Amino acid sequence: MAGRRSGSAVVALVVLLVALVGCGGRSAADSATADVQRLLDRRAAAVLDRDARAYERTGTGVDFARLRAVPLAAWSYRVTELRRTGDTATADAELRYRVAGYDRAPVTAGRTLRLSRDADGRWSVDADRPARKSAQQLWDQGAVQAVRGARSLVLGVGQSGRSLRDFADLADRAVPAVSEAWGTDWSRHVVVLVPKSLEGMAGLLGSPASSYRGIAAVTTGETGAPARAPADRIIVNPDAFALLGGLGEQVVVTHETTHVATRAHTGAATPLWLSEGYADWVGYRATGRIPSEAAPELSRAVSQGQLPQALPEDEDFGFTGDASRLARAYESGWTACRLIADRWGESRLGEFYRAVGEHRKRAGAVAEAMREVLGTTPEAFTQEWQEYLRAQLG
Numbered sequence: 001m002a003g004r005r006s007g008s009a010v011v012a013l014v015v016l017l018v019a020l021v022g023c024g025g026r027s028a029a030d031s032a033t034a035d036v037q038r039l040l041d042r043r044a045a046a047v048l049d050r051d052a053r054a055y056e057r058t059g060t061g062v063d064f065a066r067l068r069a070v071p072l073a074a075w076s077y078r079v080t081e082l083r084r085t086g087d088t089a090t091a092d093a094e095l096r097y098r099v100a101g102y103d104r105a106p107v108t109a110g111r112t113l114r115l116s117r118d119a120d121g122r123w124s125v126d127a128d129r130p131a132r133k134s135a136q137q138l139w140d141q142g143a144v145q146a147v148r149g150a151r152s153l154v155l156g157v158g159q160s161g162r163s164l165r166d167f168a169d170l171a172d173r174a175v176p177a178v179s180e181a182w183g184t185d186w187s188r189h190v191v192v193l194v195p196k197s198l199e200g201m202a203g204l205l206g207s208p209a210s211s212y213r214g215i216a217a218v219t220t221g222e223t224g225a226p227a228r229a230p231a232d233r234i235i236v237n238p239d240a241f242a243l244l245g246g247l248g249e250q251v252v253v254t255h256e257t258t259h260v261a262t263r264a265h266t267g268a269a270t271p272l273w274l275s276e277g278y279a280d281w282v283g284y285r286a287t288g289r290i291p292s293e294a295a296p297e298l299s300r301a302v303s304q305g306q307l308p309q310a311l312p313e314d315e316d317f318g319f320t321g322d323a324s325r326l327a328r329a330y331e332s333g334w335t336a337c338r339l340i341a342d343r344w345g346e347s348r349l350g351e352f353y354r355a356v357g358e359h360r361k362r363a364g365a366v367a368e369a370m371r372e373v374l375g376t377t378p379e380a381f382t383q384e385w386q387e388y389l390r391a392q393l394g
Contacts, residue, residue, distance in 0.1 A: 032123075033082045036091050036115060039123050040077035047075045059115070059125030066139040069146040070155060073100035077111070087117040092131060102153055102191050110134035135206030138193055151175040151189045158196030159238070167192050167236065170250055174257040181282045182350060186261040191233050192253075198239040205235065211319050216240040216252045219259040232260045247287060255283035265357040269365035272317045277333025278353055281341065284334065291338070291392040295331035297324050302393040307386055308332055339388045344374055 039058055046055035047064065055064040074097055081092040091113045096106035110131030117123050130136050138144050142157040149168030152175070156164045171190050179188055195201050202209040205218065212218065221232035234256040244252065258279040259266075266275050284294050292299045301308070308328070316329035340349045352373045359365035370376050376384075 029082070029084075032084055032089065033079055036082055036089065036123055037077075037079045039115075039125070040079065040091075040093065040113075043125065044075045044077055048072060060127065063128055063139060066143045069144045070139070071100040071146065071153070072097060073103070074098040074106060076106075089115045089117075089123070091115060099153065099191060102187075102189060104187070109137055130206075133206070136203040138195065138204065141195055141200050141203060152192060153189075154192045154194060156194035157200065159194050164194060167194055167253070170253040171234070171257065173250060174254040177254050177286060178257045178261045178282055181285055181346065182258065182261045186264070188261075190257050190260050192236065193233050194236045194238060196238065198237050201235055201237045204233075212237055212240075214240050214323065215319055216244060216248075217256050219256045221259070221263045232263055234260070247289075251280075251283040251287065255279040258282040262353065262357075265354045267357045267360070269359035269362050270353075270357050271311070271362070271366065272314045273311045273329070273333035273336060274353060274356060274366075276317060276330055277335075277337040278349070280330060280334035281337040281349070291335060295335060295393065297327040298331035298335065298389070299393040301328060302389050307389060310382060311336060311385070335389060335392070336385050339385055340374065342388075343384070348373060 043055060043058040046052075046058065047067070050068070052061065052064055055061050076096050078094045078096070079091050080094055083090045093111045093113060095109045095111045097103075097109075098106050111134070112129055112131045113125055114127040115123050116126055130140060138155055138157055145156050145159065145161065145164060147154045147156075147161065147164040147168050149172040152168050152171035154164045154167045154171065156167075171192055175188055175190065179186075193204060195204060198213060199209050201218075202212055205212070205220070215237055217234055217236045219232050219234050234253070241249065241252070256279070259275070262275070262278065280294075287294075298308075312329040312332050316325060319326070337349060340352060344352075352369050355369035355373050356365050359368070367378050370378060370381055374381070
């Protein structure tokens with residue numbers, strides 16, 4: 001009996017030590033993570049409640065003033081990792097937010113937060129910045145101004161109210177123009193971000209400024225996105241946009257709005273000549289511009305006997321390449337889509353676009369869509385496109 005009691009006591013002691021060491025070690029880390037998560041939950045609630053004092057009680061209040069003008073329907077953090085050193089810590093977190101009236105699902109952004117703990121053991125946020133390799137958010141660049149259009153929301157930093165209103169007017173005209181060409185099976189409203197400079201645009205895209213020099217605007221978004229995917233953002237390069245005339249401004253915004261409308265039907269199978277060419281076709285559709293006016297680089301090449309032998313490859317659309325080559329790529333895509341609209345009809349062009357996007361892979365997608373929708377082959381279409389270029393640009 002004594003032996004059995006002694007053995008039970010030893011086992012109980014070992015179990016108790018394991019519980020104390022093991023669970024105690026985990027609970028210390030888990031406790032800190034849980035405390036930081038609760039802090040960020042309070043911070044998120046303060047953002048949604050527009051409660052500046054509550055926000056300041058969680059730490060630095062700089063970001064609150066900067067994003068005050070952004071209409072938010074949701075804002076939350078999820079701590080993914082906490083690295084603690086004494087009374088300081090660095091947290092990696094996933095920020096999820098929705099712009100009210102525009103985003104059907106949250107936009108997700110990686111954030112890195114520096115934190116400190118006071119003598120009473122309370123954590124507070126000292127800094128909240130984009131995570132490594134993550135793009136900036138507009139409020140990271142300064143105080144955001146907002147202008148609402150009938151079909152648009154324009155958010156800007158370092159811009160005048162008049163400038164933002166002009167962008168809203170451009171977007172409000174673009175939305176019905178796109179719907180007339182593409183149809184109404186899309187959100188029919190857009191969010192436009194206007195940073196202060198080219199560098200600001202690059203920051204929002206998480207890329208070097210050199211990648212977008214001379215590019216007036218781009219549209220972000222996931223290709224083949226489901227209906228509840230985060231809304232696309234049209235991001236403007238104000239430096240390049242300022243060089244455009246009135247017609248050019250409208251064409252650019254309508255082009256980018258087309259990408260928003262067609263995103264759910266644009267996938268891995270969609271070549272850039274089709275996605276960019278279609279967006280240009282919609283952009284120029286109601287302008288009355290003839291091919292030689294809308295495609296000057298391609299027109300020059302054709303007139304010099306340099307007829308393209310094939311539709312452009314995706315790499316021809318690289319922003320860092322030769323400017324003339326890039327222009328010819330866009331103009332080639334536009335003329336190909338214009339040919340389809342002229343030869344087979346505008347509705348058939350939209351059907352062709354959707355048919356290509358239904359494929360999961362690039363191989364065979366264009367050929368099958370051409371056969372089923374246009375009744376032709378890529379080889380025959382290329383020959384017809386070349387004849388079209390000779391007739392329109394030669």
